[in-house]
Amino acid sequence: MFQSQPEWIILHGSDVTAVIECSKNEAPLWRYWGMRLPDGLTPGSILRESRPEPSFSPHFDQPLTIFPGGGVGWFGAPALLAHRAGADWSFQATRCEVEQNVGSALIKLHDDVAKIELVASLSIKGNVLTLSTSLTNRGDGVLDVAWLASGVLPLPADARTVRSYSGRHNSEFVAVTDSLTRSMWRRENRRGLTSHDCFPGAIVEADGATFGAQLGWSGNHAQQIEWIDDGRYQWQMGEAFAPGEVRLASNESISTAEMLATCGADANEVAQNFHAAVRARIDWPGGKMRPRPVHLNTWEGFYFDHDEAALVDLADAAAVVGIERFVLDDGWFAGRDDDRSSLGDWWADSRKYPNGLLPLASHVVGLGMEFGLWVEPEMVNPDSALYHSHPDWALSVDGRPLLASRNQLVLDMQRPDVQEYLFEKIAALLRDLPISYLKWDHNRDIIAAGNRPAYRAQVHGGYALMARLRAAFPDVEIEACAGGGGRIDAGVVQHSHRFWTSDNIDAVSRAAIQRGFLQFMPPEIMGAHIGASPAHASGRSQSMAFRGGVALPGHFGVELDVRKLNDADRAELEWWISTYKQHRDRLHHGQVWMGEGNDGLLWQAHGTPHDVLLLIYRLDPQTQRHAPSLKLPMLDATARYRLTDAPFGHDETDGAWLIQHGLALPPMKAETVQIIRLTKI
Ligand code: GLA
Numbered sequence: 001m002f003q004s005q006p007e008w009i010i011l012h013g014s015d016v017t018a019v020i021e022c023s024k025n026e027a028p029l030w031r032y033w034g035m036r037l038p039d040g041l042t043p044g045s046i047l048r049e050s051r052p053e054p055s056f057s058p059h060f061d062q063p064l065t066i067f068p069g070g071g072v073g074w075f076g077a078p079a080l081l082a083h084r085a086g087a088d089w090s091f092q093a094t095r096c097e098v099e100q101n102v103g104s105a106l107i108k109l110h111d112d113v114a115k116i117e118l119v120a121s122l123s124i125k126g127n128v129l130t131l132s133t134s135l136t137n138r139g140d141g142v143l144d145v146a147w148l149a150s151g152v153l154p155l156p157a158d159a160r161t162v163r164s165y166s167g168r169h170n171s172e173f174v175a176v177t178d179s180l181t182r183s184m185w186r187r188e189n190r191r192g193l194t195s196h197d198c199f200p201g202a203i204v205e206a207d208g209a210t211f212g213a214q215l216g217w218s219g220n221h222a223q224q225i226e227w228i229d230d231g232r233y234q235w236q237m238g239e240a241f242a243p244g245e246v247r248l249a250s251n252e253s254i255s256t257a258e259m260l261a262t263c264g265a266d267a268n269e270v271a272q273n274f275h276a277a278v279r280a281r282i283d284w285p286g287g288k289m290r291p292r293p294v295h296l297n298t299w300e301g302f303y304f305d306h307d308e309a310a311l312v313d314l315a316d317a318a319a320v321v322g323i324e325r326f327v328l329d330d331g332w333f334a335g336r337d338d339d340r341s342s343l344g345d346w347w348a349d350s351r352k353y354p355n356g357l358l359p360l361a362s363h364v365v366g367l368g369m370e371f372g373l374w375v376e377p378e379m380v381n382p383d384s385a386l387y388h389s390h391p392d393w394a395l396s397v398d399g400r401p402l403l404a405s406r407n408q409l410v411l412d413m414q415r416p417d418v419q420e421y422l423f424e425k426i427a428a429l430l431r432d433l434p435i436s437y438l439k440w441d442h443n444r445d446i447i448a449a450g451n452r453p454a455y456r457a458q459v460h461g462g463y464a465l466m467a468r469l470r471a472a473f474p475d476v477e478i479e480a481c482a483g484g485g486g487r488i489d490a491g492v493v494q495h496s497h498r499f500w501t502s503d504n505i506d507a508v509s510r511a512a513i514q515r516g517f518l519q520f521m522p523p524e525i526m527g528a529h530i531g532a533s534p535a536h537a538s539g540r541s542q543s544m545a546f547r548g549g550v551a552l553p554g555h556f557g558v559e560l561d562v563r564k565l566n567d568a569d570r571a572e573l574e575w576w577i578s579t580y581k582q583h584r585d586r587l588h589h590g591q592v593w594m595g596e597g598n599d600g601l602l603w604q605a606h607g608t609p610h611d612v613l614l615l616i617y618r619l620d621p622q623t624q625r626h627a628p629s630l631k632l633p634m635l636d637a638t639a640r641y642r643l644t645d646a647p648f649g650h651d652e653t654d655g656a657w658l659i660q661h662g663l664a665l666p667p668m669k670a671e672t673v674q675i676i677r678l679t680k681i
Contacts, residue, residue: 006098008043009105012036013124016263016273020066020105020122023048027065027093027109030154030234033129034263035209064154064234066107067120067133069093076228077184079133079149079236080118084141088114115139122151127269128262128277129153133238134255137248145246147222148238150215151259155180155225155233158207162225165199165516170504170537172196172485173516180204180233186224188240192410192446192455193482194218194489201520203270204235209263212270213237214520216281216490217257219459242453260490267519268593268634275522275592281494282525285475291584292498292524293324293370294577295557297439300505300536302561304331304338306352310563312363317562319367321570322577325557326364327372327439327479332357334385340407343379344386346425357433365434372437372479373429377422378462379408379443386421393418395458397448405444413461414454422465430473439500440466442482459491466495479527485513488521498525498555505531505559506538507550508619508671511602514554515594523606524588528554530576532561542671544569548576549615549673553587553606556580583613591634598628601665609636610680618668629662636680644677652681 009020009028019032021043029047051061062073070078071090083089093109104123111118115138123130131151137143159180164187167174178185189198200221201214213235215221220240225233237259246254262273282289296318298311306328315326334349336342348356361371380387380394382404387394394409396402402409411418429435442462449455466478477497480487484503499521502513510528517526528551534541551557558573565573590607597603602617616630635641635655643650647666658678668674 006100009098009100009107010041011103011105011122011124011129012039013103013127013129016124016127016129017041018122018124018129019043021047022096022098025093025095027067027069027096028098028107030064030066030152033153033261034156035265063230064152064228064232066122067109067118067149067152068234069111076234077224077226077236079147079152080135080145081147082116082143082145084139084143088139088143090114091116116143125280126276127264127273128260130277131259131261132256134253135248136253137250140250143248144244145248145254146241146243148246148254148256149236150238150256151236151261153213153235153261155204155211155235156206156209157231159204159211159233160207161205162202163205164202167196169196169483169486170502171509171513172488172502173199173513175516180225180227182227184224184226186222188222190220190240192219192449192458193442194487194492195445196483196486199516199520200237200489203267203519209265210267210270211261211263212274212519213259213261214274214490215239215257215259216494217459218462218487218489218492220455239456242449242455245453245456257491268595271519271594272591274520278490278493278520278525279522281490282497283470283494284497285477289524289588292555292588294322294580295325295327295527295529295555296323296562297327297329297529297557297559299329300531300559302329302331304336306331306349308353308360311360313563314561315360315364315367315369318558319369321562321574322581323369323558325370325372325437327374327437328357328360329374329439332373341381341383343376343381343408344384344411346375346429361433361435370436371434372439373433373435374439374441375426376441376443377426377465378411378413378458380411381408395446395448395450395454398451400448403447405447408444410444410446410458412450412454413465414457419461419465423468426469427472430469430476436475437477437479439479439481440496442487463492463495470495485517488517490520493521493525498527500527501554504535504537505529506535506540507542507547508540509538510550511617511619514550515602518592518594518604522588523553523592524555526554527557528552529557529559530573531559544572544576546671546673548572548579549675550617552576552580552583552675553604553615556584586611586613593634595633597630599624601628601630603630605632605634609634610639612678614676614678616665616668616674616676618670618672621670622667627665627667629664631660631662632658632678635659635678639680641678642681644679646676647674
């Protein structure tokens with residue numbers, strides 16, 4: 001299936017292009033990744049033949065390839081670090097075969113010396129280049145692999161800054177901007193799941209283009225950007241392995257997670273490209289996304305305090321205000337009165353639910369709502385029936401203490417008996433109850449990952465369980481949660497349908513968290529709730545209008561005890577729910593633009609350039625005497641717009657005016673939102 005090498009591999013997306021130069025018996029060279037070049041392009045000089053030899057340098061010049069090796073005259077970071085008991089440590093393709101199709105290429109690199117076979121896969125759909133690598137050990141001994149990049153990309157010499165994301169529980173997507181210099185830039189996560197601390201992706205600003213990449217992987221990961229000798233940079237991204245984690249027997253293979261890369265004129269184009277790619281990865285029940293139902297989640301309103309009669313009342317009150325899906329969170333299963341016990345015992349607590357969950361679930365469904373249930377399959381509390389009968393099912397390292405976190409340990413997802421137990425228990429719930437939704441949590445980092453490190457196997461074990469349950473119950477949707485936003489990535493999105501963005505529902509915090517989220521993920525999978533005031537995580541109080549306006553663009557929900565609202569608040573909540581229902585189609589199928597106006601204004605626009613829902617947020621008090629006008633660059637300069645709910649009675653204005661001069665705004669108080677619709681006349 002692999003052909004002899006074509007001279008060039010040119011992959012075009014609608015607005016992006018990758019150009020790779022092939023030369024005989026070596027890995028192809030990266031020549032270009034960036035904004036679209038014309039069809040029928042003839043690249044300039046052939047790098048392999050034209051680059052002069054610099055002084056005091058090897059006679060064999062080694063430019064950046066699509067998969068640079070070490071110990072062969074490439075002085076940058078290699079994309080593969082591996083050895084066989086200390087030997088066969090250098091890697092260089094001695095033969096190369098390319099299979100090229102429209103928009104994709106499989107590049108097979110054979111190293112007949114180190115006895116390694118590697119296939120680099122590159123394919124462009126829309127404007128996103130997906131890269132992954134698979135490696136086969138063709139030698140006799142075990143091949144120890146310490147690093148295997150999912151992909152390697154060139155970045156131009158004028159790349160200036162990289163924005164990555166840091167954070168913690170309750171504070172996800174904290175944007176950090178670093179300058180790109182001659183020092184290696186590197187971010188690494190070793191928490192065993194995607195992590196709150198280090199989202200697996202970044203945005204690079206260059207002159208005239210913005211680049212983005214993210215890894216579709218819910219485990220340890222690393223990325224690095226390195227200045228190379230020709231003034232460009234190389235960007236590598238991949239899974240991070242623990243020592244000894246990947247040891248391939250003869251003829252054994254490993255395939256990496258996928259790296260998604262794109263570029264655009266600005267960060268908003270990068271976000272739109274990612275949204276399209278992530279949308280294409282989601283496997284919706286029935287093959288198509290239904291309008292995202294309004295959630296009621298019981299967590300912050302009830303915590304572990306489940307009272308069946310109160311929850312029935314809550315369901316009644318929820319149905320009245322327009323809730324469409326009722327999610328019973330933590331606290332429902334055997335003995336679970338706090339976070340100290342019972343994870344693993346996935347059957348209903350007979351004290352709280354004497355007749356099981358069926359009466360409550362049927363009541364919810366009878367009210368016309370869907371019923372969803374919280375589970376945390378990969379976890380076990382030492383105080384649980386499961387742990388008492390199977391203490392050996394928890395991951396541990398001999399001789400090391402079992403470090404609990406939130407009083408819980410992690411089950412060994414490599415074990416078939418663990419997989420079988422969890423499948424049986426969750427399948428029984430899905431079979432016996434009218435459940436159409438699982439909120440799937442993972443409330444701790446992984447530390448002791450087994451005597452042979454099994455971080456990677458844990459991720460695959462979690463994915464496999466999700467996939468098996470979805471195959472058996474294809475109508476069930478899954479929400480990926482890990483103490484809020486600890487498992488948000490383009491890998492788990494292939495098994496799930498919503499992310500719980502953060503345990504922090506404070507609307508001021510959320511404005512920033514959601515902005516980071518939307519850089520990589522589309523709004524319809526961004527769990528966004530109206531929580532109580534004061535917010536439980538921060539103690540700050542915010543109006544219902546502000547909480548509603550911040551939650552509006554996401555997959556909207558409510559996380560408070562609706563029964564306890566006064567009449568005015570209940571009426572306002574109902575208004576937000578019906579406003580969400582009115583706009584969700586526009587919000588969840590369109591493009592997203594985000595930006596900052598003068599004097600601390602934040603804005604988001606959703607839809608198309610001809611029909612935009614504009615959300616303007618003021619977080620802090622205005623510092624200027626007069627409010628600045630807000631430029632709206634996403635509009636069509638040739639169109640005239642009708643404005644609905646605009647200040648100062650504007651009802652019609654030219655797009656060109658709004659782009660160049662901006663929309664005049666009245667003063668806004670801190671923690672308020674304005675929502676304006678602009679439609680082309
Ligand atoms: C995590 C989730 C919360 C809630 C609790 C339950 O913190 O993020 O939404 O489900 O677990 O224990």
